[in-house]
Amino acid sequence: MRVFLGLELPTHIRSQLVLQQFLLPVKRKLPPENFHITLVFLGTAQMPQLEALDEELSRLDVADFELRLEGLGLYGKGAPHNLHARVTPVPELLALNRKLMHLARGAGFTPEARRYSPHVTLSYLRPDSFNQAELEAAVARDMGFRSDAFTVSDIALFRSHLRPDGAEYDVLERYPLSVRGRDVKL
Template sequence: MIRAFLGLELPQHIRSQLVLRQYLLPLQRRIPPENFHITLVFLGDSTLPQLEDLHLALDRLVVPALQLQITGLGLFGKDKPHNLHAVVAPDDGLVRLQAKLVTLARNCGFVLKPRRFHPHVTLSYLRAGSFDRGELEAAVVRDAQFRTEPFAVQEIALFRSVLRPDGAEYDVLERYGPAQGAVSAKGQNL
């Protein structure tokens, strides 16, 4: 079984801006910048036949070019915050792409948990007792005006997620872009 998800990689200059933002926040544990991404569909534990079927479907998908932007910070977990993230501005094209990917994944035999799509980039997973809630909420409010410039995204990635004691490690198995089909993580057409 391979723990996998579909997502969007971020350009290096956006990663750099998020790293700077992380270090201005009162956090004990930060997500490493190489793990920054926007999750589109969490596939969970996947079999090779499922991933092969999904690969064939994604290879035929034309990925639209998107212009995305980070617009502020947010917290998931109302009474018990557990995730601090950068918010991705609403984008109809992104919502349509995500819905299409959910349908493709289900058609390939993936059983997906129903989740509302809230595009974001996780900056820190929060553990109870590891942060001062008032201080963190004040920092999120203070950074409400944080914005990146719009950035282009033209391909989606199939990520593998390996759980380690110090956090998850992600690597790209395949990339799918506008009409060129799958590109391996080494940049060669498959």
């Protein structure tokens, strides 16, 4: 099974993103239940790796922090393939990414080595599904997009199902960032 660690988005942030999608000239928009921020893509997982990762994540102790989305962007040189909302890369988010990369390696995963670029995908673009000049103009116009701030207090282990019409994501487990957020088991 394909898995990744990420952040779920609060309902009010999802609503703000749906409004942004409505304003953009693209045909294939991700459903709001698929909105998330990937922290670490882990790839295909075996049960021993997941058990080791669960053990590590259950001891995670990181302070909650504030996050917001600011501006829109495109990935793909020449022919864009991803339309997204940018995530403000606050130091706490970048530190969490580094910590989770370390824990993932310790659990036997080989996380992607590319530079971390936090974002929320709004649409995967196919060449025949948009007018590039219109899209670039819309993205430039909406660079002033700024979501409300929200508190990050936990992370999620997601499973990714690849389907012909796009990926679907299920939360397998949630982990509070801080030991203060956990139920105490006696």
